[in-house]
Amino acid sequence: MNDTPTIGKTLKALLYLAPALLIIGTFNIYPIIKSFLMSFYTDYDYFKDIVNERGLSNYSYIFQDPEFWLSMKNTMIFVIGVVPISIILSLGIAVLLNQKIKFRGFFRTVYFIPFVTSVVAVSIVWRWIFHTQYGLLNHFLGFFGVSPIKWLSDPQMAMPALIILAVWKGLGYNIIIFLAGLQNINQQYYLAAKIDGASSWQRFKNITVPLLSSTTFFISIISIINSFKVFDEVFALFGGQPGPANSAQTVVYYIFNKFYGEWDFGVASAAAYALFIVIFILTLVQLYVGKRKVNY
Amino acid sequence: MEVQMKDVTMQFNNITAVDRMNVTIEDGELVSMLGPSGCGKSTTLFMLAGLYKPTAGEIFFGDRLVNKIEPEHREIGMVFQNYALYPHLSVLKNIMFPLKMRKVSKGEAEELAREMAKLVQIDHLLDRKPGQLSGGQQQRVAIARALVKKPKILLLDEPLSNLDARLRLEMREEIRRIQQEVKITTIFVTHDQEEAMSISDKILLMKDGKFQQFCPPQEMYDHPENEFVASFLGSPPINLFPASLMDNLKDVSISGTNDVITLSSPLKEGMDPARQVTLGIRPEDFYIETDEKKQGILGKTIMVERIGRDNLLNVEVQNKTVRAIVSPDLRIERGDVVKLGILPERAHLFAVHTGENLLDSKLR
Numbered sequence: 001m002n003d004t005p006t007i008g009k010t011l012k013a014l015l016y017l018a019p020a021l022l023i024i025g026t027f028n029i030y031p032i033i034k035s036f037l038m039s040f041y042t043d044y045d046y047f048k049d050i051v052n053e054r055g056l057s058n059y060s061y062i063f064q065d066p067e068f069w070l071s072m073k074n075t076m077i078f079v080i081g082v083v084p085i086s087i088i089l090s091l092g093i094a095v096l097l098n099q100k101i102k103f104r105g106f107f108r109t110v111y112f113i114p115f116v117t118s119v120v121a122v123s124i125v126w127r128w129i130f131h132t133q134y135g136l137l138n139h140f141l142g143f144f145g146v147s148p149i150k151w152l153s154d155p156q157m158a159m160p161a162l163i164i165l166a167v168w169k170g171l172g173y174n175i176i177i178f179l180a181g182l183q184n185i186n187q188q189y190y191l192a193a194k195i196d197g198a199s200s201w202q203r204f205k206n207i208t209v210p211l212l213s214s215t216t217f218f219i220s221i222i223s224i225i226n227s228f229k230v231f232d233e234v235f236a237l238f239g240g241q242p243g244p245a246n247s248a249q250t251v252v253y254y255i256f257n258k259f260y261g262e263w264d265f266g267v268a269s270a271a272a273y274a275l276f277i278v279i280f281i282l283t284l285v286q287l288y289v290g291k292r293k294v295n296y
Numbered sequence: 297m298e299v300q301m302k303d304v305t306m307q308f309n310n311i312t313a314v315d316r317m318n319v320t321i322e323d324g325e326l327v328s329m330l331g332p333s334g335c336g337k338s339t340t341l342f343m344l345a346g347l348y349k350p351t352a353g354e355i356f357f358g359d360r361l362v363n364k365i366e367p368e369h370r371e372i373g374m375v376f377q378n379y380a381l382y383p384h385l386s387v388l389k390n391i392m393f394p395l396k397m398r399k400v401s402k403g404e405a406e407e408l409a410r411e412m413a414k415l416v417q418i419d420h421l422l423d424r425k426p427g428q429l430s431g432g433q434q435q436r437v438a439i440a441r442a443l444v445k446k447p448k449i450l451l452l453d454e455p456l457s458n459l460d461a462r463l464r465l466e467m468r469e470e471i472r473r474i475q476q477e478v479k480i481t482t483i484f485v486t487h488d489q490e491e492a493m494s495i496s497d498k499i500l501l502m503k504d505g506k507f508q509q510f511c512p513p514q515e516m517y518d519h520p521e522n523e524f525v526a527s528f529l530g531s532p533p534i535n536l537f538p539a540s541l542m543d544n545l546k547d548v549s550i551s552g553t554n555d556v557i558t559l560s561s562p563l564k565e566g567m568d569p570a571r572q573v574t575l576g577i578r579p580e581d582f583y584i585e586t587d588e589k590k591q592g593i594l595g596k597t598i599m600v601e602r603i604g605r606d607n608l609l610n611v612e613v614q615n616k617t618v619r620a621i622v623s624p625d626l627r628i629e630r631g632d633v634v635k636l637g638i639l640p641e642r643a644h645l646f647a648v649h650t651g652e653n654l655l656d657s658k659l660r
């Protein structure tokens with residue numbers, strides 16, 4: 001199948017690709033370009049679609065807006081809270097689920113359910129779980145003598161509540177990917193390590209973790225990107241509010257608010273591009289670090 | 297260390313992979329475990345390693361019962377069929393791994409690993425990853441890793457099966473050399489009989505999970521316990537003739553011919569001699585009988601092949617091809633009728649039903 005491309009073949013391929021390209025172009029590519037351009041509109045009449053002036057003032061606005069920085073800070077805390085916990089927890093569960101246990105299929109399904117359920121529906125349940133007086137979580141913590149925590153109304157606790165929800169939500173997907181990775185590890189290495197005198201913890205540390213590194217790397221990139229884009233969990237958990245006293249306001253919520261709340265398209269676009277740059281740089285750093293760590 | 301198996305049995309669901317194995321391997325011996333595919337060699341090895349727990353029977357290392365002891369604590373080294381080198385670790389780190397697990401200090405571990413690498417002659421490859429090594433080099437690394445913790449027993453599961461013919465030859469000498477240098481009890485699984493014959497002190501032959509014979513290679517070749525052992529060893533394989541034992545218990549008449557062979561070895565004592573027997577003669581135990589009056593098996597030559605300093609004859613007897621390796625001094629052409637004489641005490645006689653060797657080997 002190493003034919004050289006010809007004009008005829010290329011046209012034929014384009015014909016097949018056209019429907020998809022059209023949809024992606026209209027709903028993905030065009031908005032990306034448009035919002036990039038929009039981030040430079042400093043004086044814009046959106047009723048008539050007339051741009052009176054272009055410039056960098058949207059960017060200078062967000063960089064001076066304490067609310068933007070708060071959103072950025074909250075997002076960072078969210079990412080730092082969610083990603084490591086989620087990875088460690090899902091790796092642990094995946095290792096357990098990979099063992100020869102009874103009802104393995106059942107457990108795997110149970111852990112995958114959060115991934116296929118809708119965030120909004122799930123958040124309603126979690127609003128109840130987090131309820132200060134009647135919530136399951138406080139009831140449970142009560143057994144350990146912890147006095148009721150105002151998960152959803154205390155600005156100190158809103159972010160932890162959001163992190164708990166996000167970790168739980170992301171678990172299923174990560175577990176499935178980890179399970180696939182675990183099954184790719186040749187069982188012989190574990191036998192060899194047993195013979196070499198490795199205890200089960202040593203086998204986990206010296207065989208599982210390094211041989212799973214490319215999977216872990218993939219999951220960490222995906223979860224960091226996804227966590228930076230967190231929005232629907234915030235929206236649903238706090239009933240459309242960015243948490244008590246903006247304590248759970250994330251960058252995407254900020255963008256949403258500027259766009260639909262204040263109709264300030266230029267600022268919203270600029271914030272979106274700022275977020276994009278942050279994610280882009282972080283991913284580049286990860287790829288760079290990953291290339292040096294993940295290879296064998 | 298001495299290894300003893302007492303009635304060791306391994307059952308997988310309804311398959312009996314190893315059936316009541318009773319063998320004692322002495323300290324410092326190199327034993328080859330030989331047998332056709334699926335006969336339970338790997339399973340036996342895995343039980344010795346502790347990776348499988350026998351469903352019945354006892355395994356002793358020295359006088360310690362090890363049935364319940366985990367592989368980590370058995371003081372064994374093992375080389376797997378595909379080596380199972382840790383792909384993310386360098387050669388040096390691979391060899392150091394067992395020492396690291398034992399919390400040997402890093403400096404000491406590295407020194408021991410380098411020493412071991414020198415023994416197996418891979419000390420110039422220490423920084424490479426397993427993926428960058430040839431099969432033979434990987435095998436040496438695997439042997440070094442198995443030996444570095446000074447195990448009491450070394451187990452090798454078909455370590456040479458991935459190598460080309462020349463490298464196999466070289467590596468088996470190498471294994472023998474290393475084994476004799478460190479004087480370690482070694483059990484070596486193979487299904488190549490020539491490999492087993494050439495390097496081992498003793499061969500343990502199995503079939504369908506059952507023990508067949510355990511003795512030095514030459515003895516197994518010369519005095520097989522049964523028809524299976526006789527036909528498993530030797531290339532070209534032993535010739536088998538359906539025959540019947542005459543009333544005097546000394547003469548054997550080959551079915552369908554007028555040829556009678558008089559046995560030069562006595563029958564086993566206390567044996568109820570079945571009259572339906574199989575006569576087994578190895579190709580090299582034939583000679584061309586020129587004396588009209590002497591016994592022999594008559595047949596028509598269908599092929600003459602010169603192999604080295606001998607002639608290999610294919611002779612047709614009763615529509616079956618008999619192979620004979622004879623001296624080329626006597627010119628034989630295709631189509632000649634020859635009489636194949638049998639060297640004294642070289643005939644084997646097996647009962648048809650049990651396959652058991654009927655001749656007394658102790659007196660021979």
Ligand SMILES: Nc1ncnc2c1ncn2[C@@H]1O[C@H](COP(=O)(O)OP(=O)(O)OP(=O)(O)O)[C@@H](O)[C@H]1O
Pocket residue numbers: 308309311312313331332333334335336337338339340487
């Ligand atoms: N884990 C297992 N579960 C079920 N049956 C098994 C298992 N391992 C081996 N067996 C069966 O036990 C028998 C012996 O297998 P084993 O691997 O010991 O053979 P082997 O002599 O090593 O063969 P080979 O020369 O092909 O490696 C075979 O019939 C095999 O199918």
Ligand SMILES: [Mg+2]
Pocket residue numbers: 337338339
């Ligand atoms: Mg095997």
